[in-house]
Amino acid sequence: MQAIIFDLDGVLVNSMPTHFHAWKVAFAKIAGLEISERDVYLLEGMRGMELVEKIFEQKKFPNHSLARRVRDEKSRIFKSIRSSEPFEGVREMISDIKCAKAVVSGSTRNDVETILEEAFGKDRFNIIITADDIEKGKPDPYAFLEALRRMKVSPKDAAVVENAPLGVRAADNAGIGCYVVLNNTPLRRSDFDGIISQYKIFDKTGSLRKVLCK
Numbered sequence: 001m002q003a004i005i006f007d008l009d010g011v012l013v014n015s016m017p018t019h020f021h022a023w024k025v026a027f028a029k030i031a032g033l034e035i036s037e038r039d040v041y042l043l044e045g046m047r048g049m050e051l052v053e054k055i056f057e058q059k060k061f062p063n064h065s066l067a068r069r070v071r072d073e074k075s076r077i078f079k080s081i082r083s084s085e086p087f088e089g090v091r092e093m094i095s096d097i098k099c100a101k102a103v104v105s106g107s108t109r110n111d112v113e114t115i116l117e118e119a120f121g122k123d124r125f126n127i128i129i130t131a132d133d134i135e136k137g138k139p140d141p142y143a144f145l146e147a148l149r150r151m152k153v154s155p156k157d158a159a160v161v162e163n164a165p166l167g168v169r170a171a172d173n174a175g176i177g178c179y180v181v182l183n184n185t186p187l188r189r190s191d192f193d194g195i196i197s198q199y200k201i202f203d204k205t206g207s208l209r210k211v212l213c214k
Helices: 017-030 037-041 048-058 064-081 089-097 108-120 143-152 165-174 205-212
Strands: 004-007 098-103 126-128 159-162 176-179
Touching: 004 143, 017 037, 017 048, 017 064, 037 048, 048 064, 064 098, 064 108, 089 205, 098 205, 108 126, 126 143, 143 165, 159 165, 159 205, 176 205
Parallel strands: 004 098, 004 159, 098 126, 159 176
Antiparallel strands: none
């Protein structure tokens, strides 16, 4: 293995509960919509505007002109309560991995780089791809393929670590092998049926240490 690509939120750091809280408040305040954890976690990996538009579509909300306001309010809230606490064992695992490492996230560059710097030091990663670098979020494979291009690594020599179905589909669309970590997600193993083998699903990111640090 020559490179490992990590999602950030819910994989390396315990930031998804904070993302969900920010989305929940923003949707309620701007659009008067109630959303669930599953609404957000199943769409994780999309860029912010894509996620808002998708939830508007799912909820049959007619006023799509409010999408940008919801996105901006979520961003404002998240910045005020942002969490960058790594999951147990992840700092040690990152230190032990000898091949190239990348982070591909649907969050903004400012949020991603701030969290990475606080949690690990962003220089621990060779490449960082964020929502600001792409036109389409996951399940589009572009972000993963761009990370590999910059690292000069082929898909067959890399692996992706994800926690959401859209991320797994993006890895599959890019032709890259994938592992799933659940950590504290409300998603179930059955949410990944048909897109990844059960033996590639792990309860915690730290459990991948023996697999990724060979």
